[in-house]
Amino acid sequence: MNLADSHCHLIYKGLGEQQPEVLTRARDAGVVAMLNISTREREWDEVIAVAEREADVWASVGIHPHEADTHEHVDTAKLVARAAHPRVVGIGESGLDYYYDHSDRDRQRASFRAHIAASRETGLPIIVHTRDAEEDTAEILREEMGKGGFPGVIHCFTASGAFAEIALDLGFYISISGIVTFKNARDLQETAARLPLDRLLIETDAPFLAPVPHRGKTGEPAFVADTCRFLANLRGQSAEDLADATRANFHKLFAKTLSSPVIPAKAGIA
Ligand SMILES: [Zn+2]
Numbered sequence: 001m002n003l004a005d006s007h008c009h010l011i012y013k014g015l016g017e018q019q020p021e022v023l024t025r026a027r028d029a030g031v032v033a034m035l036n037i038s039t040r041e042r043e044w045d046e047v048i049a050v051a052e053r054e055a056d057v058w059a060s061v062g063i064h065p066h067e068a069d070t071h072e073h074v075d076t077a078k079l080v081a082r083a084a085h086p087r088v089v090g091i092g093e094s095g096l097d098y099y100y101d102h103s104d105r106d107r108q109r110a111s112f113r114a115h116i117a118a119s120r121e122t123g124l125p126i127i128v129h130t131r132d133a134e135e136d137t138a139e140i141l142r143e144e145m146g147k148g149g150f151p152g153v154i155h156c157f158t159a160s161g162a163f164a165e166i167a168l169d170l171g172f173y174i175s176i177s178g179i180v181t182f183k184n185a186r187d188l189q190e191t192a193a194r195l196p197l198d199r200l201l202i203e204t205d206a207p208f209l210a211p212v213p214h215r216g217k218t219g220e221p222a223f224v225a226d227t228c229r230f231l232a233n234l235r236g237q238s239a240e241d242l243a244d245a246t247r248a249n250f251h252k253l254f255a256k257t258l259s260s261p262v263i264p265a266k267a268g269i270a
């Protein structure tokens with residue numbers, strides 16, 4: 001299988017300390033593309049550095065909704081400037097999280113709109129995190145889409161089938177995480193089984209959300225193979241076909257991955 005993990009956090013605790021081994025296990029499992037996602041400004045340099053080092057890893061720049069309160073200074077211009085780096089292929093993750101409410105909701109919405117503007121300006125997809133905030137997420141996406149189109153993905157999708165329809169209508173992709181393998185995820189399984197193949201991505205959100213049969217362990221990109229097999233079975237297709245389709249979708253959505261060479265290490269630096 002040749003797989004793309006559309007969303008992981010390779011510098012987070014649990015993965016950062018053993019990154020070479022994590023990448024080796026991912027490659028052994030057939031993972032050929034990984035998107036290393038940032039959630040705070042102070043992660044940007046390191047997330048990009050991994051993508052400079054590794055030919056099969058790309059980076060995003062963004063501020064997680066949890067962090068919106070502490071990043072009022074990160075505006076569209078700042079995001080656009082960092083997104084000019086050849087290995088940065090997406091904007092985010094950004095969005096709304098009303099489950100934890102770690103940041104003020106007005107601040108979350110303002111940050112989300114700033115990220116959308118950066119996506120529109122750069123043409124890079126926005127990676128949307130949404131939890132217990134379907135209505136506002138849909139409203140902002142619709143309203144902003146009216147001002148000018150932008151590509152994107154709903155990451156770690158756990159929302160309703162109705163929200164999936166809205167996202168698909170707006171041209172968005174939907175990324176399914178290991179949550180789909182959980183026993184209590186019946187609704188998500190029903191929605192995921194019906195999603196159009198040409199809009200589907202898969203992800204680990206590692207180090208979080210390790211899928212069955214790894215539940216409770218530190219998640220890592222290699223486990224995207226387990227989610228792929230489970231989802232393929234659910235959809236009545238072969239894991240190979242689903243891997244191929246979701247990998248092709250990944251490169252179609254994050255089209256900059258096809259044209260962003262790894263920056264060679266400077267001479268004299270190991
Ligand atoms: Zn997220």
Ligand SMILES: [Zn+2]
Pocket residue numbers: 007009037093205
């Ligand atoms: Zn994430």
